[in-house]
Amino acid sequence: MPELPEVQTTANAIEKYSKGKKISYCNVRKNKLRWKLQADLSQRLKNKKIKSVSRRGKYIIIELNSLYLVIHLGMSGYIRISNNLTNILKHDHIDIVLESNTVLRFNDTRKFGMVFYSEDDPTQSHPLLKKIGVEPLTRNFNKKYLYEKTRNRSVSIKNFLMNGDIIAGIGNIYASEALFDAKIKPNKLSKNLTRKNCEELSSSIKKVLKLSLKKGGASISDYVNVDGNKGYFQNNFKVYGRAGKPCYTCNYIISKITLGQRSSFFCKKCQK
Ligand SMILES: [Zn+2]
Incomplete structure (x- = not known):
């Protein structure tokens, strides 16, 4: 998607x-x-x-x-x-x-x-557009916003990130990649994120989105950009779609679990 x-x-x-x-x-x-x-x-x-x-x-x-x-x-x-x-x-x-x-x-x-x-x-x-959450590449999205919004939330942090009414535009790929970058496991409960977690995760989200923009997005399944060419960010995936393959950081095998009916990929050793 x-x-x-x-x-x-x-x-x-x-x-x-x-x-x-x-x-x-x-x-x-x-x-x-x-x-x-x-x-x-x-x-x-x-x-x-x-x-x-x-x-x-x-x-x-x-x-x-x-x-x-x-x-x-x-x-x-x-x-x-x-x-x-x-x-x-x-x-x-x-x-x-x-x-x-x-x-x-x-x-x-x-x-x-x-x-x-x-x-x-x-x-x-428009009812669908006016309720969209903060844009993650703006200043309004930061460690403070993430910390405040995650309080009292018992949902996994991965599903939290994919809730477009809280943060705009993040789906399975960028939630998975940002959580790996921030060394946070996808099934950690949102309310258990520390201030330090929120600081690292907000900057990891910005980092992976910016890197992907630079590469023209990720081309998986049907997506091609308007010139009919593929983007290149899929070559930079660290965990997404890599179940069973070795972690680039520690060599441990990447795991796949299902959260909210979506596949989640992560390294059990690197992400806590
Ligand atoms: Zn690892």
């Missing part, structure tokens, strides 16, 4: 290729992804100019003149940018065709993605 670095990389690229351009038309091949698409989506987007592209949590927000287009990549979605209107792949569900025939093409095998327009700034008005 695309997380903060993959979504940010996608948003940056959409902005690079489409800012200032007008949408000529949309071609919807599948009118139901996670939800049924708005019936007048194509009509509303027609002739709108793309002003800016940003990210909030795992949502891409394309600001148009007097309208917002919101895209969530779901479990398996990605966007390609192409000048080829005919080379359509399986699961290419929506084309947003810009002037000069640049096309933003949304592909989503599992159809958990979302594409919708919003009249108002969705970060302030």
Whole structure:
């Protein structure tokens, strides 16, 4: 599932290729992804100019003149940018065709993605977006925030990190990698984190996210960036997907446990 670095990389690229351009038309091949698409989506987007592209949590927000287009990549979605209107792949569900025939093409095998327009700034008005927690790469996310939010929480720290209403954009990969970096086991109860744990974990989260952004995100399963290329952060995974392999730090075998129905990878020796 695309997380903060993959979504940010996608948003940056959409902005690079489409800012200032007008949408000529949309071609919807599948009118139901996670939800049924708005019936007048194509009509509303027609002739709108793309002003800016940003990210909030795992949502891409394309600001148009007097309208917002919101895209969530779901479990398996990605966007390609192409000048080829005919080379359509399986699961290419929506084309947003810009002037000069640049096309933003949304592909989503599992159809958990979302594409919708919003009249108002969705970060302030949309029920799913306005409740998103603090952005981990901002100053508002720090050891103090983490310490305060983890008090009285009996949930595992891994599941806590993946709660988008508390911290935005972190999923299984970056929660696993950050916990390894901070030497904290994923099933440790949130309320048992010490101040020192919170200091180390908040800086580990920023560190792994920034490193992944530098590498263009991680490409596992379907994710490719908008140029159709893969990101490279998967080559830097220390624990994610490495069950049974030796820990890079201590050589002990990486373990896999299930927490909140998700696989968690960690080193029993390094993470306490
Ligand atoms: Zn280890």
